[in-house]
Amino acid sequence: MQKIKSREKKLRMQLQCPMPKLDFDVITLGHGSGGLLTNKLLDSGVFDLLSNPILDTRHDGAFLELEGKTAFSTDSFLVSPIFFPGGNIGELAVNGTVNDLAMCGAIPKYLSLSFIIEEGLKVLEFWEVLVAVKFACEKAGVHVVTGDTKVVEKGKGDKIFINTSGIGKVHSKANISASNIKKGDKIIISGQVATHGMAIMSVREGLEFDSEIQSDTTNLNHTIISLLDQFGESIHLLTDPTRGGVATVLKETAQSIDLGIDIFQKDIPIDDQVASACELLGLDPLYVANEGLFIAFVAEEVAEDFLSELREDGNGLHAKIIGTVTEQHPRQVILESAIGGKRVVSMLPGEQLPRIC
Amino acid sequence: MQKIKSREKKLRMQLQCPMPKLDFDVITLGHGSGGLLTNKLLDSGVFDLLSNPILDTRHDGAFLELEGKTAFSTDSFLVSPIFFPGGNIGELAVNGTVNDLAMCGAIPKYLSLSFIIEEGLKVLEFWEVLVAVKFACEKAGVHVVTGDTKVVEKGKGDKIFINTSGIGKVHSKANISASNIKKGDKIIISGQVATHGMAIMSVREGLEFDSEIQSDTTNLNHTIISLLDQFGESIHLLTDPTRGGVATVLKETAQSIDLGIDIFQKDIPIDDQVASACELLGLDPLYVANEGLFIAFVAEEVAEDFLSELREDGNGLHAKIIGTVTEQHPRQVILESAIGGKRVVSMLPGEQLPRIC
Structure with a gap:
């Protein structure tokens, strides 16, 4: 009461x-x-x-x-x-x-x-x-x-x-479509992965950490509009890796174009506590749902400027370039692991965390 | 199997x-x-x-x-x-x-x-x-x-x-708003009431009649567009009496304008079997949910033409003028019963038929 x-x-x-x-x-x-x-x-x-x-x-x-x-x-x-x-x-x-x-x-x-x-x-x-x-x-x-x-x-x-x-x-300068993606495009993620999913799971599973994992749910529209103002058609695709996580969204994208995607595990930002929670629960953070996060495919020549601009924004403090579009292995996503091994990334096969959003 | x-x-x-x-x-x-x-x-x-x-x-x-x-x-x-x-x-x-x-x-x-x-x-x-x-x-x-x-x-x-x-x-000729309703407007219903609600209830309650009561769910857009082509701004309000039925929709409308509504029970079209089903279940058909049905408030001078036109349409075969807008009893709906008595019509008070749509 x-x-x-x-x-x-x-x-x-x-x-x-x-x-x-x-x-x-x-x-x-x-x-x-x-x-x-x-x-x-x-x-x-x-x-x-x-x-x-x-x-x-x-x-x-x-x-x-x-x-x-x-x-x-x-x-x-x-x-x-x-x-x-x-x-x-x-x-x-x-x-x-x-x-x-x-x-x-x-x-x-x-x-x-x-x-x-x-x-x-x-x-x-x-x-x-x-x-x-x-x-x-x-x-x-x-x-x-x-x-x-x-x-x-x-x-x-x-x-x-x-x-x-x-x-x-x-937006007058926007032309967002997977069909605009080109070889050499950089894949930029706006922040740390798996945060929302682990915030929900830590409540459900009663996990306790030094500090509580908070969902990163937020609106991204002001951030995106400001990037579109500046980079317009150099932004080829925007997508938010919610259900299915980063892996599923990248695989879906690769399947819809005749190009491949390379990503590098060491560049994928993740909070330490979130990483521990994933490990504890045996979950691959690349498949965990995100909320206040987006992935942009941008033209190679503007990628560094795009990244700097995004990092100035409160929603992009942890932004990173995590990969590249390649002509090699069309329709495939290849992850280079932290120790240099390579593996094929597929979509989330079953259901990992139901009712996450 | x-x-x-x-x-x-x-x-x-x-x-x-x-x-x-x-x-x-x-x-x-x-x-x-x-x-x-x-x-x-x-x-x-x-x-x-x-x-x-x-x-x-x-x-x-x-x-x-x-x-x-x-x-x-x-x-x-x-x-x-x-x-x-x-x-x-x-x-x-x-x-x-x-x-x-x-x-x-x-x-x-x-x-x-x-x-x-x-x-x-x-x-x-x-x-x-x-x-x-x-x-x-x-x-x-x-x-x-x-x-x-x-x-x-x-x-x-x-x-x-x-x-x-x-x-x-x-529609370029449409100007639909309760604020356009005037004294003398005729209230026209496009068809028989309570059909959808009783189709659902007869399945739930296992009622059997000579022939099955079928839901009247249908799209009304072609009918409405053709009426707007012809009667334009003389159509003051269009509303579909789904949940809460005819009574609730009329009461809501009366409350939103500074005018009253008179309706006449004898003019309200209802299928015989649907009426029997309502009686059997102790339900007032004016509160039963409808689907392929609408109510129009139209200027008095076009009401008869509107009705004739509507009756030519497959969705308006049973259309009737069921009431009038009056300066008397503002914000109230008064029903004149089949035998001439009058009663105040209120909104559906609780829940009559959950999950009807």
Whole structure:
């Protein structure tokens, strides 16, 4: 009880104004009925919290003014547990779709937000998720313009699933496509691998380290836009190695072009504690899911400048060139290990860490 | 076994070409890993089935060319059972978002498609849903351009949930907003109420009638566009009475304007068998969820012409004027019963039929 009170207090402090009207304790099936209780839930502060002129019309859909090349993306989030070190499912759902749009070279603008809630979810938890959504939207500069709330019976869901879909305006200098990748392109990673996955796993497995491993979930759009401003079409491909990890994304990319990829294990940045956690659990960090991380394929001639620029950004402090595109071994990814051995990298074969995002 | 064989045969007949490669029987957690099995699932025919130039690029998001006023909508679908008389969750998910866009006066163009699958779902069932998605898209003239596939552990979901989000171009003559509603506007319903809800309930409750009650799920966009061509701004509001039924939608509308609504029970169209089913289950048909149905608020002077035109359309054979907007009793909906009594109509108070869409 004390714990709930303190979480509620924290929530109220974060929120300042508007405050939610927390006059019911748990979400019930009626809150997904589309009737009075759905209205009551939304009017308890959801609309106030996410308020913007487009959402406020409260129609079946949102009206937007769009022009030119637009990116559109969708993602459903089912992370378990919904609260984890460094974040919760709310900001993950915003950042995930914001980043998918950024990987298209787009400036994210509008999000839809759709909840599938398991009956019995504490309203306090729902509000913590919502507040995280709000702050993540503000940070990324996007607006929730339309949404949906559904409730399933106890045992037919798991606390809360969130789908976000997003719309963004493609940057005028962006031309992102695997088909632009050329021999000699450098492969740059923006930061340390496996952090998000190990933050989730350390909670699930009850691992304890000197300091807690925090998820790196964040929005990458401002970073990407600034790189596009400067390097434009020299950025050939952007991709975020979420589920399946760095290995799967590189293998998928290699398969979609008629070129090969060489990567060097010694250059792949990883936090010491994350590396220990991976070792302890017998996981290869190259297959572990990441969140606030991206991989760029950039033209050889701008690679060093791109790297310097990225390292100036808070999201790129640990950025490194980890590999090169080659004409050798087309459609294959070859990893040179720390001791100089070589091995073929394949996709994640089964399921390593379910419900990681 | 015989039953599965015959379902598979039916599926193969529906599909002609391309055929799915059904070489695994159930969906496992690995199919949601983002790794090899996810790729295998998608390559088993999902991409082929829904193929279009935008989807085929297989990037993190889709690239679209848009211009001018655009509508954007989202909806998650959790109907149980996923197969029901008259359809399955696949076409429901397409039609639901297509219709939300149509209710904005928009021409639906692009959909995202996001699956949350419970581990153990039969691949055959997944394919039946996908085929329904394909045909519903073709009928509505929309394309799936981006998607997501996630899998949750057995007991943490229920077979399959689907989120669709959609983008449409607002019709040049459309100006749909509750704020346009005026005193004297006629309220027109496009067809019989409570059909979808009772189709689902009759399966759940094992009710048997002379003939099976079939869901009326369908796409309304072609009907709406043709009405907008002709009646343009005289159509003040379009809304589809899905969850919460006709009563909830009318009450929500009345609350959002400073006017009242009178409706007449004798004019509300309902199929005899559906009416019997409602009576048997003690349900008020005005609160039962509908699918292929819409309500239009139209200027008094065009109402009769609008009705005649709508009745020429396959989706409007049973259309009726069911009410009027009045200055009396602002924010209230008053129903005149078949025998002349009057009662105030409120929103659906609790949950009547969970998981109806």
